[in-house]
Amino acid sequence: MEFSDDQIHRYARHLVLPEIGEDGQAKLLGAKVLVIGAGGLGSPLLLYLAAAGVGTLGVADDDAVDLSNLQRQVLHDTSSVGTAKTDSAAARLAEVNPEIHVVRHSARLNADNALKLVRGYNLVADGSDNFPTRFLLNDACFLAGKTLVSAAIMRFDGQLATYKAHLRDPAAPESHPCYRCVFGAQPEDPKQSCADVGVLGALAGTLGSLQAIEVIKEVLGIGESLSGSLLLYDALGATFRKIKTKADPACPLCGPQATIRDLDSAAYREVACAV
Numbered sequence: 276m277e278f279s280d281d282q283i284h285r286y287a288r289h290l291v292l293p294e295i296g297e298d299g300q301a302k303l304l305g306a307k308v309l310v311i312g313a314g315g316l317g318s319p320l321l322l323y324l325a326a327a328g329v330g331t332l333g334v335a336d337d338d339a340v341d342l343s344n345l346q347r348q349v350l351h352d353t354s355s356v357g358t359a360k361t362d363s364a365a366a367r368l369a370e371v372n373p374e375i376h377v378v379r380h381s382a383r384l385n386a387d388n389a390l391k392l393v394r395g396y397n398l399v400a401d402g403s404d405n406f407p408t409r410f411l412l413n414d415a416c417f418l419a420g421k422t423l424v425s426a427a428i429m430r431f432d433g434q435l436a437t438y439k440a441h442l443r444d445p446a447a448p449e450s451h452p453c454y455r456c457v458f459g460a461q462p463e464d465p466k467q468s469c470a471d472v473g474v475l476g477a478l479a480g481t482l483g484s485l486q487a488i489e490v491i492k493e494v495l496g497i498g499e500s501l502s503g504s505l506l507l508y509d510a511l512g513a514t515f516r517k518i519k520t521k522a523d524p525a526c527p528l529c530g531p532q533a534t535i536r537d538l539d540s541a542a543y544r545e546v547a548c549a550v
Contacts, residue, residue, distance in 0.1 A: 276297075276301045276304070278297065278300075282300075282328075282374070285328070285372075285374075286300050286328055289303075289327070289328075294495070294497045294498075295495060295497075299495045299497070300328060302494055302495055303327055303328045303329050303330070303491070303494060303495070304328050304329075304330045304374075305330055306329050306330055306331070306397055306398070306494045307330065307331040307333070307395070307396045307397045307398075308324060308329050308331070308332055308333070308396060308397065308398050308399070308400060308490060308494070309332075309333035309335065309380075309392065309393060309395070309396040309398070309399045309400070310324070310332060310333065310334055310335065310399075310400045310402060311335045311336075311384065311399065311400065311401045311402055311403050311408065311412060312335070312336055312401070312402035312403045312404070313334050313335075313336040313348075313350060313351075313360040313361060313363070313364040313402075314336070314338075314344060314347075314348045314360070314402065314404070314479075315344075315347040315348050315402070315404075315428065315469075315474065315476075315479030315483070316402030316426050316427075316428065316479055316482055316483040316486060317334070317336070317348075317350065317364075317402035317483065318347070318348045318349045318350035318351070318479065318480075318483060319349065319479065319480045319483030319484045319486075319487065320400055320402055320426075320483040320484075320486050320487045320490070321334065321350060321364060321368060322349075322350060322367075322368070322371060323483075323484060323487035324487055324490060324491070325368045325371045325372045325375055325377075326371055326372060327487070327491055328372065328374065328375065329375065329490075329491075329494070330374075330375055330376060331375070331376045331377075331378065331396075332368065332375060332376070332377050332378070333377075333378045333380055333392075333395070333396055334360075334361050334364045334365065334368075334377060334378070334379055334380065335361075335380040335382075335384060335392065336359075336360040336361055336364075336380075336381070337381050337382060337383045337384075338359075338360050339357055339358060339359050339360060340355045340356050340357065340358050340359075340360055340363050341356065342356050346476045347474065347475075347476035347477075347478075347479040347480075348479070349480065350363065350364050350367050350368075351363045351364075351367070359379075359381055361379035361380065361381045362379065364377070364379075365377040365379055380392060384408060384411065384412075385411075386411065386538040386539065387538075389411055389412065389414075389415040389538060390415050390418060390419055390538055392415075393412070393415050393416055393419045393421050394419045394421075396421065397421070397494070398421060398422045398423075398424070398490060398493055398494060399412060399416050399421050399422070399423050399424070400423075400424045400425075400426075400486060400490050401423060401424070401425040401426070402426060402483065402486070404427070404468065404469055405468070406461050406462055407461065409425060409427070409454060410454065410455070410461045411538070412425075413425075413438060413453055413454035413455060413528070414455075414528055414535060414538060415538060416438065416441075417438075417440050417441055417453055417528055417529055418536075418537065418538070420441045421441070422437065422438070422439040422441075422442075422493050423437070423438040423439070423454070424436075424437050424438075424486055424489045424490050424493065424501075425437075425438060425454060426482045426483065426485070426486040427482075428469070428474055428478050428479055428482050429468075429469055429472060429474055430472055430473060430474060430475070431475050431478060431509065431510040431511045432478075432507070432508065432509055432510070433478055433481065433482040433507075433508040433510070434482075434505060434506065434507050434508070435482060435485050435486060435489065435501065435505075435506040435508075436454075436457065436501050436502075436504065436505045436506065436520070437489055437493065437500055437501040437502045438451075438452070438453050438454050438502065439451050439500075439502050440452060440453035440456070440522065440528075440529040441529075442502075443522065443529070448522060448524065449521035449522050450502075450503060450521070450522065451502050451503060451522060452502075452503065452520050452521055452522040452523065452526075452529075453522070453526060453528055453529045455523070455526050455527065455528050455529070456520070456521070456522050456523040456526045456529065457505060457520045475510055477510075478508075478510050481508065481510070482508065485506070485508075489501055503519065503520055503521065504517050504518065504519055504520060505517070505518045505520050506518075
């Protein structure tokens with residue numbers, strides 16, 4: 276593609292990287308990424324994807340900015356308290372990079388709209404804070420054939436992984452596990468949340484930034500994918516640990532005897548993109 280002078284100036288540090296260059300930057304500009312949650316993880320994730328020049332960013336969140344969010348959700352500020360997070364996010368991202376297109380999805384995410392939503396994008400990044408959303412997105416992305424980059428944080432700990440079970444090679448049946456393969460069945464009654472036990476604000480910046488890197492790698496097809504690995508971060512110990520994961524042959528979604536064939540709304544609790 277032909278880059279304008281402003282684009283050459285804006286993306287100069289990408290253009291000189293052999294792994295990105297003009298072809299890679301053109302891929303980023305043509306990419307469509309859906310981010311679930313404009314909160315703690317979504318804030319750095321969206322900011323860095325916008326700055327990187329990801330051409331279309333979908334922002335899904337049905338919440339409004341609250342004063343308690345500002346300790347970690349750096350996409351928003353005090354003046355945006357009470358504003359819909361999608362509106363606050365769109366305004367801030369336009370300031371970061373007016374070239375990109377931000378699509379606001381303010382509806383509550385559920386089994387009725389999840390598949391249609393993810394099908395409109397090349398890749399999905401999950402920054403939600405609850406298990407129902409994570410399981411629903413995993414299933415929707417697998418059924419729609421979309422790669423999912425998922426992060427989670429609590430207290431001083433974070434985790435990150437990429438899921439693309441739809442790309443599994445039949446010759447390598449343990450490759451590319453999905454979220455269900457790694458974490459098993461959805462908890463019936465999760466006993467803890469960040470609202471209950473707290474979270475270090477800067478931890479969201481660390482994991483959200485790492486998540487942005489993995490999204491960019493997947494868009495560009497560079498580096499080593501996190502598919503098949505779970506990255507764990509302990510902020511208090513200042514340590515990272517990378518665990519190998521594999522597909523579960525008994526997985527009800529992506530296993531040989533799969534029983535989940537669609538998103539039957541009766542099988543899911545209605546979930547919000549809360550972060």
